[in-house]
Structures are given as structure tokens and as C-alpha cells.
Amino acid sequence: MNADSGTNPKTGTLTIGNEHHSFPIHHGTSGPDVLDIGKLYGKAGIFTYDPGFTSTASCESKITYVDGDEGVLLYRGYPIEHLAERGDFLETSYLLLYGDLPTAAEKKDFDFRITRHTMIHEQMVRFYQGFRRDAHPMAVMVGCVGALSAFYHDSIDISDPHQRMVASMRMIAKMPTIAAMAYKYTSGQPFVYPKNDLGYSANFLRMCFAVPFEEYQVDPVLARAMDRIFILHADNEQGASSSTVRLAGSSGANPFACIAAGIACLWGPAHGGANEAALQMLSGIGTPERVPDFIRRAKDPDDSFRLMGFGHRVYKNYDPRARVMRDICHEVLADTGADDTLLQVAMELERVALHDEYFIEKKLYPNLDFYSGITLNAMGFPPSMFTAVFALARTAGWIAQWMEMISDPSQKIGRPRQLYTGSTRRDYVDIKRRG
Ligand code: CMC
Numbered sequence: 001m002n003a004d005s006g007t008n009p010k011t012g013t014l015t016i017g018n019e020h021h022s023f024p025i026h027h028g029t030s031g032p033d034v035l036d037i038g039k040l041y042g043k044a045g046i047f048t049y050d051p052g053f054t055s056t057a058s059c060e061s062k063i064t065y066v067d068g069d070e071g072v073l074l075y076r077g078y079p080i081e082h083l084a085e086r087g088d089f090l091e092t093s094y095l096l097l098y099g100d101l102p103t104a105a106e107k108k109d110f111d112f113r114i115t116r117h118t119m120i121h122e123q124m125v126r127f128y129q130g131f132r133r134d135a136h137p138m139a140v141m142v143g144c145v146g147a148l149s150a151f152y153h154d155s156i157d158i159s160d161p162h163q164r165m166v167a168s169m170r171m172i173a174k175m176p177t178i179a180a181m182a183y184k185y186t187s188g189q190p191f192v193y194p195k196n197d198l199g200y201s202a203n204f205l206r207m208c209f210a211v212p213f214e215e216y217q218v219d220p221v222l223a224r225a226m227d228r229i230f231i232l233h234a235d236n237e238q239g240a241s242s243s244t245v246r247l248a249g250s251s252g253a254n255p256f257a258c259i260a261a262g263i264a265c266l267w268g269p270a271h272g273g274a275n276e277a278a279l280q281m282l283s284g285i286g287t288p289e290r291v292p293d294f295i296r297r298a299k300d301p302d303d304s305f306r307l308m309g310f311g312h313r314v315y316k317n318y319d320p321r322a323r324v325m326r327d328i329c330h331e332v333l334a335d336t337g338a339d340d341t342l343l344q345v346a347m348e349l350e351r352v353a354l355h356d357e358y359f360i361e362k363k364l365y366p367n368l369d370f371y372s373g374i375t376l377n378a379m380g381f382p383p384s385m386f387t388a389v390f391a392l393a394r395t396a397g398w399i400a401q402w403m404e405m406i407s408d409p410s411q412k413i414g415r416p417r418q419l420y421t422g423s424t425r426r427d428y429v430d431i432k433r434r435g
Pocket residue numbers: 236239269270271272273274298299305306307308309310311312313314362364367368369
């Protein structure tokens with residue numbers, strides 16, 4: 001591609017065969033420029049090919065910015081470290097949704113509105129009984145969040161901005177209740193209803209861990225850790241699940257269905273499921289002395305083993321969330337007095353990998369999921385709940401992405417094209433004559 005002269009070119013030219021085609025270049029406020037090839041097929045009769053979207057911007061967005069080379073993550077311009085250190089999750093949710101940090105009055109009002117939506121319809125409680133007791137909490141969440149559209153008919157008209165906002169509030173508010181109930185159901189304990197004099201994260205811990213026969217005191221260290229974990233997971237630009245939410249939403253599907261689609265995508269081990277996989281891997285390694293064996297396996301091209309919680313499509317320096325998560329991990333382990341063997345294994349694994357040529361050359365660093373499993377485990381969550389916690393927090397980001405897409409006047413249904421390599425046209429052969 002040739003760009004026209006100057007440091008801020010307005011067009012770029014693609015040469016295909018003997019033909020030159022000019023396309024606009026758009027400049028963001030940060031990050032690489034984009035070549036707008038929307039009219040490429042019309043002009044040149046050719047598609048672009050980019051499996052995994054490694055060089056393709058799928059949308060314009062003002063929500064989250066990632067600079068993977070510098071290890072930077074900004075929500076609406078604010079560094080993730082500052083938000084996790086000084087703010088709280090509902091403030092971050094407000095920021096993602098509305099674009100600016102709230103004033104004190106706006107924050108109070110937002111917290112109040114979220115708190116008023118924490119209950120789920122009592123009929124939905126029965127919905128849980130349809131699942132097997134050993135169902136994975138993510139399976140339950142995909143089902144229950146999708147089912148919200150069957151319960152809240154007054155907030156599924158996506159052309160109405162008021163209904164869109166009500167649906168958004170409902171999902172942020174109800175997600176802790178839905179996730180906690182999934183946990184209680186699979187552990188065979190009675191559901192614990194929300195208690196509105198508690199903060200968002202304290203309420204979630206109580207709904208997960210309180211039992212009817214004794215008073216549950218929320219540990220403030222754990223409530224704060226939970227809140228910071230939610231902040232770290234709240235958004236990450238156009239990751240697979242956010243892109244899924246946008247693609248599902250582009251057809252005009254209702255917001256509850258779109259978020260359920262995001263949850264389904266998040267579940268995979270290459271995405272949100274990596275925290276569960278990382279803890280299983282650390283448990284499998286067992287002791288720091290066994291780390292070199294597993295490093296060897298991760299580097300062996302004939303072995304499918306990968307270091308879970310390592311590597312990222314975008315973060316090629318260090319995942320800034322991993323650094324904060326490591327601090328939270330130390331705080332939680334100190335507070336709970338939990339066995340820190342797995343933390344020792346994780347630290348040794350990180351130390352060895354960061355000095356190993358293979359990982360240095362491929363720019364593989366610990367990601368958010370590397371320390372989150374150990375932390376959540378020490379807080380009392382079983383591995384199957386890790387991704388559910390991630391989904392709960394990412395709901396704020398998914399909704400912000402969905403809201404932005406729906407409000408964009410240029411929005412249209414997402415419809416990628418393909419490179420077809422199957423059979424060309426052939427005649428149908430009667431079954432008796434095949435063989
Ligand atoms: N362990 C060992 N080798 C690795 C790893 C790893 N964790 N990750 C990547 N590689 C190697 C890979 O084998 C490949 O080598 P080669 O060039 O010789 O073929 C090279 O590094 C590039 O890997 P890739 O799979 O082409 O990179 P990607 O950008 O497509 O994948 C990833 C990114 C996150 C899927 C991948 O690094 C991975 O599978 N990591 C483990 C799973 C994980 O921790 N996922 C959580 C991501 S962060 C949370 C979230 O956003 O959901």
C-alpha cells in the first residue's frame with residue numbers, strides 16, 4: 001500500500017495487478033491509522049483476507065484503548081491501574097457506559113438505581129431447577145441471561161434509548177445474583193437473596209458464601225479485592241466476546257440475547273476460560289521444582305501443552321492487569337492465610353519464562369488470568385466459578401460496547417465474506433448410483 005505524502009495521509013492506494021485504487025485513511029486519537037476498504041469489493045472485485053482479525057479494525061469505538069506494545073489499558077482514557085487503585089466497580093461501569101467519571105451525585109444515583117435492580121423475577125428462580133446439579137455455572141449463566149429477555153419484556157425494544165438503559169442497568173445489577181445462584185445451585189445450597197445495604201461486591205460475596213444457619217460477615221479486604229478484580233475484567237476493547245456481542249447485536253437482537261452470546265464466547269479456554277485452565281495447570285505442576293519440565297513441554301512444537309495464563313493477542317510487553325492482579329493475589333493470600341504453594345509455583349513459572357529465549361522472542365507474558373485463578377481460589381471460589389466471575393464483570397464492558405454500536409447511525413448488520421475453497425457446482429447423483 002502507498003499512502004499519500006505527509007505524516008497524516010488522508011488516503012492510501014492499493015495496487016492490484018495494474019490497477020491503483022485509492023481509499024480513505026482514518027486517524028484515531030491513539031493507535032494505528034486504519035485504511036477504510038469498505039468500497040474495495042465494489043472498486044476492485046476482491047475481498048481482504050484476515051482470519052482472526054489480526055490486522056482488521058471491526059468498528060470505531062471511544063470506550064477502551066489498548067497499547068499492547070507499551071502494556072497500556074485505558075477505559076475512556078483512564079489507566080486501568082488508577083481505576084483499580086482509586087475507584088470502585090460501579091464507578092467504572094458508569095464510566096464505561098456514559099463516557100465520563102460520575103460526580104458524587106451521579107454516582108449516588110447510579111448506585112441507587114443498580115441496587116434497586118438486584119433481584120431477579122421469582123419465576124426465574126424456578127428456571128434453575130431445570131439444570132442438573134453438576135451443570136457448569138457458565139452453562140447456567142448462558143441459559144439464565146438469555147432467559148432474561150423472556151422476563152423483562154419492557155426493556156427489549158432496542159430502538160428506545162430508555163429501554164436500552166433499563167436493560168443495561170438490569171444486567172449489571174442482576175449478574176451477581178445470577179452468578180451467585182448458579183454457584184449455590186451447583187453446590188446444593190439454598191439461594192441467598194441480595195441485601196441492598198451492602199455494596200456491589202460485598203453483596204456478591206454474601207450471595208455466594210452465606211448460609212442460612214449463621215451470620216455472614218463480609219471481609220472488607222476480600223470485598224475490596226473482589227471489586228478490583230471486577231474493575232480489571234470490565235472491558236478489554238474488541239476481544240472475542242465483545243466482538244461477539246457486537247455481531248449478535250448488529251442484527252437487532254435484544255440486549256439480553258447479545259450478552260448471553262458474549263458469555264458463551266467467553267467460556268472458551270483461549271479467552272475467559274483460561275483462568276480455570278491456569279489454576280488446573282499450576283495444580284498439575286504442583287511444586288516450583290517441577291517448573292522446568294513444564295517450560296520444556298510448552299516449548300516443544302510436538303506437544304500441545306501451552307502455559308495457560310500466558311500470551312495475549314494484543315499485549316506483547318506485559319498485561320497491565322496482570323501486575324495489579326498479582327498485588328491483589330498477595331493481599332488476599334495474606335488476609336486469608338491460604339496455602340501459597342500455587343503462588344510459589346506461579347512466581348517461579350513467571351520468573352523462568354521471562355528469562356527464557358522462547359518466551360522472550362514470542363513476547364509471551366503472564367496475562368490477567370495467570371494470577372486470577374489463585375486469587376479467586378483463595379477467596380473460596382471453585383475453579384468452575386472463575387469464568388463466571390469474569391463474565392459478571394465483563395458485562396459492564398459488553399453493554400457499553402453494545403450501547404455504542406446501537407447508537408451509531410452508520411451501524412449495519414455485520415456480515416463478513418469468505419474465501420471459498422469447497423467444491424464448485426456439480427450435479428446431484430441419485431443415492432443408488434453413488435459409490
Ligand atoms: N504457551 C506456549 N506457547 C505459546 C503460548 C503459550 N501460552 N501462547 C502462544 N504461544 C506460541 C504459539 O505456539 C505460537 O508459536 P509459533 O509461532 O511457533 O507457532 C506463538 O506463540 C504465537 O501464538 P498464537 O497462538 O499464534 O498467538 P495468538 O495471538 O493467536 O493467541 C492466545 C493468543 C492468548 C490465544 C495464546 O497466547 C494462548 O493460547 N494463551 C494461553 C491461553 C490464555 O492464557 N488465554 C487468556 C488470554 S487473556 C484473557 C482474555 O482476554 O480472555
